[in-house]
Amino acid sequence: MSVPTVFFSGGAGFIASHTIPILLERGYRVRIFDNMLRGDRAMVEELAATGMVDLVEQDVRYGGAVQNAMKGCTHAIHFATVSINKSIADPYESIDINVTGNHNVFAAAADHGVKRLVFASSASVYGDPEKLPMHEDDRLDPLTPYCISKRMGEDLLGFYQRTKGLSWLALRFFNVYGEGQKIEAYYTSVINTFLRRIRTGEPPVIDGRGEQSMDFVHVRDIARAVVSALESERDNMPINIGTGIDTSIAQLAKILIAAVGVDMEAQFNPRDVLVSRRAADINRAREVLGWEPAVSVEQGMAELVRNAR
Template identity: 70%
Template sequence: MSSKETVFFTGGAGFIGMHVVPMLLEKDYKVRIFDNMFRGDREAVAALGDDVELIDQDVRYGGAVHAAMKGCSKVIHAAAVSINKSQADPYESMDINMIGNHNVFAAAADHGVDRLVYCSSASVYGDPERLPMHEDDRLSPQTPYCISKRAGEDLLDFYHRRSGLSWVGLRFFNVYGPGQKTTAYYTSVINHFVNRIKNGEPPVIDGKGEQSMDFIHVHDIARSVVLALESEQDNKPVNIGTGIDTTIAELADILIEAVNADVTPIFNERDVIASRRAADITRAKEMLGFEPTIEVRKGMIDLIRAQ
């Protein structure tokens, strides 16, 4: 009988999961991935070794979730429908993100797991009223995806009060890195720029390019998940970002440098609402001991040059 703890990981075969699982194995955990494999890579999962088990199932089925979680001491819940898809098909989004959330949280409470780490999102804030964005700021989620992420945090608080479930909700900012699908809603900007630059064409930027995002590398995201799994503090949402906002104009310059192209961005002069994002990561530092390690320029250049 193995003495290793088993981590139950919904959506563990996805982009973020495939960066987290190797870190869990390094810390001597076993991992039980629960994933419908809609976007997962079976060969990549199989290559992770004997301490990784794959259960090909869907979080919408509560009985399957409950049965599969038996014997697991920790849970990571990452399974979700993307933000773009949630707007195109709100019904599926509510089904997977809301019902799925509840199935996982209720099972974790029933099984008395030590810790549940929930992959939430900075999208719960909507358009921020100030920068950097703090966990106690007003939340204004705008899409079914964002609404479900906020509701997930509220559900976790309910199960903490009702059953003593220990949880940490990680509000991820704009994640990028190797292995990411090009369909992510903000990576389309990166892909559009890179495709034009590689073709010798200048990237086209709407307005003055003042819109910004807090880009955080998936390696740092994965580190935050493992830290949250073992943190002594719990039962709060935590921002996971760099604390630095990168404008679209700055992003274009970084990508031109990465491709080593001789082009200059074209600015499409029109009125653009310049939304900005940057995380206050004070709580992440204090509660998890987390600090980002990969600077945006280096991370972006490494990513593009590796393609």
């Protein structure tokens, strides 16, 4: 019997580095498709040494390259993307990579008849939520080219499902963090800024009252969700992947101070702040994927602090 093979765009990135080892344990071969501009080459070489991972160093904007690399693949994971803050600075590149790239991967997956495609969508498709927790059927209001392209990706998957029978799941990731993340990453910049100050004996400075919140979900939990989505019996829907807990910026500062083990209080910089809050309704993830988050924010942040020493 032939070995199932996963086409993995953006497979040299942070979340992929935690996902691919699980895929290998479960008997998959992995074909990483990545332009390596931000990819971790040392990690890819280490994985390639297993004999079960190969790298196609190419760009998702080139449809022919995607079609060729998809040959012989039974499954696909599409992570290649341009980040939120970069999409605001350069909407042209963002639309080019995120929209054209999405389409090239989905079309190739449909043409080659892959059994399942898993798409990294984002909680940012909701915009500023009207209520918490955020449910998959809530109104979508994506605000930046990145968020718009994620919503568009979900709609395109629906098109290929209806016209070519493509089986897909779109995972709406909330605020991913964990070991190995680039420090300039949009959602972790607040973690890193606070940590830098705490370590040098300066208290973290919080704008407003620190009521803004995020749903921080650990990368190991994300990786498990991706593999569960690849193997789930149910398909063709978006699924929130978060913890269901909204951690305010003020709470985050306390958690990090405790993790470093120093005695200090955060400072508040009184000013008007647009308070946005996030927390995922994760019932669908439980029902469809049999998935639950296993790493608490306290545990994950403590680990981050230990490993960053």
